[in-house]
Amino acid sequence: MGRIVAGVFWLLVAMLPAAGAQAQENVTLKPGAGRDLVESHCAACHSLDYPPMNSRFLSRSGWETEVNKMIAAYGAPIEPGDAKIIIDYLAANYGSGK
Numbered sequence: 001m002g003r004i005v006a007g008v009f010w011l012l013v014a015m016l017p018a019a020g021a022q023a024q025e026n027v028t029l030k031p032g033a034g035r036d037l038v039e040s041h042c043a044a045c046h047s048l049d050y051p052p053m054n055s056r057f058l059s060r061s062g063w064e065t066e067v068n069k070m071i072a073a074y075g076a077p078i079e080p081g082d083a084k085i086i087i088d089y090l091a092a093n094y095g096s097g098k
């Protein structure tokens with residue numbers, strides 16, 4: 001019984017590096033003004049595939065809410081001036097057009 005528990009433990013340890021590598025996968029965002037800001041400000045906490053993944057659901061005001069939520073709720077260190085450029089970029093490249 002103890003051997004099985006130890007086996008499961010080592011199996012989990014072996015899986016850890018794989019989980020880390022996944023978070024670092026390279027996502028290429030569409031070129032445009034503000035892309036560098038998104039890359040430098042939005043990848044600190046989660047993958048950069050969040051904008052493309054959510055592009056079908058978020059309009060310009062949706063992105064505005066989303067970016068403000070990252071700042072207010074999660075403490076993303078983004079200057080107001082940068083936030084505007086980021087919202088413009090996301091709305092133009094990943095907005096649902098609604």
Ligand code: HEC
Nearest residue numbers: 041042044045046050051054066067070074075076077086
């Ligand atoms: C300080 C950390 C942090 C930063 C910086 C950050 N986010 Fe997030 N973001 C989160 C957390 C925490 C969640 C919710 C948990 C999850 O889905 O990973 C989240 C979720 C999201 C979601 C999924 C929808 C939702 O509301 O849960 C989107 C889209 C998103 N972030 C976009 C962005 C964009 C765009 C930026 C750059 C302007 C950004 N994030 C920067 C922490 C951050």
